Amino acid sequence: MHKSSNFKLPIIYNLPAGSELLIREAHPDDSEEIISYVNQVGGETDFLTFTKGEFTKTVEEERSILQSYLDVENQIYLVAVVDNKIIGLLNLAAKQKPRLRHVGEMGVSVLKDFWGLGIGRLLVESLLQWAYCNPIIKKINLLVVENNLRAIELYKRIGFKEEGRFVNDFYLDDTYYDGITMGIWLGE
Secondary structure, eight states: OOOOOOOOOOEEEEEEOOOEEEEEEGGGGHHHHHHHHHHHTTTOSSSSSSOTOOOOOOOOHHHHHHHHHHHSTOOEEEEEETEEEEEEEEEEEEEETTTTTTTTEOOOOOOGGGGTHHHHHHHHHHHHHHHOOOOSEEEEEEEEETOOOOHHHHHHHOOOOEEEEEEEEEEEEEEEEEEEEEEEEEEO
């Protein structure tokens, strides 16, 4: 568990359909289920940087990655769980160099069957609660494809601002799309 004293996991939410959503840190024992999740979600949306079958990590490689998140204070890997099944992920990766360790790069996804329930928002808000309690993280960045309008609006409502574009960064169905960089400053 990370050492942010005012932030406690797991967090439990009641979903509109009556299910219970649990947000907790990922652990190395989740590696096999996370690999399965990533391969499934990659085939359900065009808004990710990968598609179905492109995630080729072995269980041991994923275990090592998940452990690395637990070993440092400026990174976190969250899973959203419903009925003992991982249905969403959010990770914040950060560098360890002193000049860059205050900045994390966020990625988030939710299985299609759970879209529209606010799970992505709850994952991002949980990350922000953690980050505000974390003495290191001062800035969170993300990259979103320009045609993912729902995500862009969500990020803006939460407080992220557009900071730039990577022109023609995504290629999908014979069309190029810009990647929009967004960030939120949590510092003083």
